[in-house]
Amino acid sequence: MHYQAPIKDQLFVMRHLAGLDALAALPGFEDAGSETAQAVLEECARYAQDVAAPLNRDGDRQPARLVDGRVTTTPGWSAAFRQYVDGGWQGLPHPPAVGGQGLPKLLHAACIEMVNSANLSFALCPLLTDGAIEALLTAGSPQQQATCIPPLIDGRWTGTMNLTEPQAGSDLAAVRTRAEPQADGSYRLFGTKIFITYGDHDLADNILHLVLARIAGAPEGVKGLSLFLCPKWRFGPDGARGERNDVQCVSLEHKLGIQASPTAVLQYGDQGGAWAERIGEPGRGLEYMFIMMNAARYAVGVQGIALAERAYQQAVRYARDRVQGRPVDGSVRHGVPIIRHPDVQRLLLTMRAQTESHRAMAFVAAAAHDQAVAHPEAAVRAGAQARYELLVPILKGSATEMSQWVASQAVQVHGGMGFIEETGVAQHYRDAKILSIYEGTTAIQANDLIGRKMVRDGGAAALSLADDVRLTEQALAGRTDSADAQAVLRPLRTAREAWQQAVAHVLAQAAGAPAAVHAGSVPCLLLGGLLVGGWQMARALLVAEDRLAAGEDPIFMRAKIATARCHADQVLSQAPALLTAIVDGPAAIAAMPEDAY
Template sequence: MSDYTAPVRDMRFVLNHVVDLKALSELPGYDHAEPDLVDAILEEGAKFAGGVLAPINWAGDQEGAKLENGVVRTAPGFADAYRQFSQGGWNGVPFDPELGGGGLPWAVTIPLTEMWNAANLAFSLCPLLTQGAIDALEAHGSDELKAKYLEKMVSGEWTATMNLTEPQAGSDVGALRTKAEPRGDGAWLIQGQKIFITFGEHDMTDNIVHLVLARTPGAPEGTKGISLFLVPKFFVNDDGTLGERNDVRCASLEEKIGIHGSPTCVMSYGDNGQCVGWMVGEEMKGMRAMFTMMNNARLSVGVQGVAIADRAYQRAVRFARDRVQGRSLRPGGTGAIIDHADVRRMLMTMKGYSEAARAICIYNAECLDFARRHPDESVRRIRQGMAELLTPISKGFGTDIGVEMASVGVQVHGGMGFVEETGAGQHYRDSRILPIYEGTNGIQAMDLVGRKLTLNGGEPMRALLADIVATADIAQGAGDPAVQAMAGPLAEAADAAREAGEKLAAMLGSDMNGAGAGAAPFLRLMGLTVGGWLMTKAAIAAADLVEQGADDRPFLKAKIATAHFFATQIMVQAPALARAATAGAEPLYAIDDDVLVA
């Protein structure tokens, strides 16, 4: 159950030939991110993922985390694995070296994130949230809070959580009731309950830093009245040592269909009226601060979807190679089901979607790196706009294909896929939370249509489509017939995205419900188009390397073949999705509410 091999070759190829690792290494502060060092880091990360995290994945699923006398005991091996994770410096890879971090680009961190999550999704949720909290505290925290908490969060010595959801307030964060009362000395007394708090309590570190949304006295209703507070499990003394326990506890653990190794906690703050927190950022600006963390998490959750898709694909390929059933119609076939055309279609679908979504997430991260570090303000602005446009696509498309490819993986296994001992079912169960995390994918779709489509007057969308069309033109003139065949579907997808985008943007002013009705198919359309674009770029680069006589020709030819399959079998869905995206809301409401149940 522990056999996982990180797809380092594909990750390395995307970094060097789809995005521009060399250009990233020339940005201020990233000068050490040279290909040789990045290769070494990816190789070491692959060893840790396959050798430490993957072997405890099955036990984490079967035994899970347990709440005993107010203490959460994590699954067997988790605490030791986390100790190795933090001591190895993996938690701090993208953060400031002055805080003990590695100072590497997010575009390099994303492949590592995929490795951790493919090897052991439940375990990896813990550092994912800590990294998001670091971003939020670094951007909005006071100098005093940063000095007291950041370094140990970067090292991984302390972990962190994000506390938004309450029993009566799911995605409607503005309905929260948790209260914050000023104590008179700059601190606040926090009282309330939060649900679905990942790793809200555990035994892997000595302290946990909770970022908690709460409402201050006199604050207006809705999200405008929310503030963000840092609430530690243990108070921190001025010398950095831990003091008394804060008035915060885990009341219970949720029983879930998957990610059993990850404790999902109901957290109770201030049962005794003594829960103390400190404000992060300005009063009633909590959502702005929390969104710093959430945007980081949304890209990372998209990567989790990619991770599960690839892990399910690897398991399916191994099974298909070994499973002998039926008569092979393939000349020279072995009799294994991998010979059967329908099984081969499923495997190529899994491979194509996984590689396309991986490229989207790494490109998204590259845009963030340029937005943060490029010396030219105009480049930073353009790349920031592109990153904001891509984030809901990365999250929504990545997590949708995670679930879908895990399901396809079960199908490849046939009846054995429905039996727990094969492990295929765990990927499906684990992945199902991902389209719900960090804003459901319906919210991501609405964000894409309602905000990002028209961001900066539509500049990012226009720039993206121009880049896609330019790549289609290059493919059209390619010498490799397979690459040339990608040009037409890519150009058609770009046209479909442009037409649908223009119609949805027009709806925003007159028919918001119609735009909302088309949001989900439009997000899927954008995922296919952007993924197909990046796959075509990869194929062009691979074909050039083959022509130049590069080594590893089987890998390069497989890149071309996978991109060709994606373009001609998957991306061709784009025009149909454009029609669905622009059909308006009427088809959704053609049946009265009371008839829906009949």
């Protein structure tokens, strides 16, 4: 169950695909050059490998428990959390003005990948806290920022996101939790929130709940929702802990996976109302929550990569150790490690191709975010922002779906041992299933992609992506002496053309045939995922060929080339089938009589 942080691949992607050096040339990121990145990654790797990773199975076997109204986390969790915040990891991407380190999202992405690989259930707590900090930075008052963000960064507090209610899951318009204004400008909250990750725990002094609620008299629907901060313990202007607030953890869910992450039902206002402050303006709650949610969606996409990496590593280790069967070529007359069997190699290399392609996608998206924040030219910032926003739902949907496939194949490589819980790999299969659900299901990501990121701008961002892919195609076409480049070029071009056709189809049908568009929206998202991933792997191949020719790290570079080509053969090749599902698929779905299901 050992975990080894993939620093070499992370640095390769950061330097050669995500433009780390260009980022370090931007104002504010001067300290984030290649050397800093390497030092930060190595330090984070030590934490992830030595502290967080060994606790992962403990968390599965000794989940958080609710006893007498108090939630106790897995033994070792508190100490690991203390090391995390004391190491400065919570503040990594946040502004120095509030106690953070102001490092690029690109660096943060690499770090959260490691911590999530090490221990997904544990890493959820800082993930949610990051979201709360983002929301406060966007919409909080100066007083709220000054009071709340420093303790969130130094780990005295943690943050949560309170959206879901029993009748309001994907459809937040149905939120009923109500906020009653008080004479002093504060509010009292009443209602029930469910599925609240780290909604209660014993890791910190206080918990800051960010709660979506409806002010008495506000309109129906999402326009009537406002955002509130509501702490577990009331606090004074200096943040010092005061009396217990009227919010209670009434139960924890018994889940398929991420057992150690306490998923709480929170009851607000049973004792007269939970004290709360409004964040930002009334009626803009969903807009603010989306800021938090977009950061969280990006992070959940990285969780998919992280989980896939861990499952892949475990499968590789087993495949090296397990001796079973002779080689199919008859080269030796005794059993060999199963990593010598071609089908095991096919599984491992495809798992690796899926993981690395999504890592590249995530890091390139993070770099776009950093450019959008820090680039001096407005046009560059706008273009980078559009690219980032396009990539977030693709990453979240595609990386989480692929993580389930990778986790399942990791079990498969283990054969019967994989099905035995003691082996540990089954945990990844169970944990992975939440990733395509929380922070918006894959279908919700696809709605976001189609509606907000494709139709709203007339396809500009989506087609600009295709233009960039064509540049890579041209570079591949120029490698006339490289069979690998040519082998990747064909499916990449096919996938890019399929994407252009899909975008044209969506734009043409969106107004007149919305049901048909939505019947193909997830295939469209997955097509985007394999195109972006395949594009990045093609870029990686070009770099790796150059470095190999220069004699640099031949094993790594040859592996990168083989992995890129595997991605083309096993993943990119699926593009035409997805286009069929997008364009032709809706007819049968519309023809199915609803009663006949």
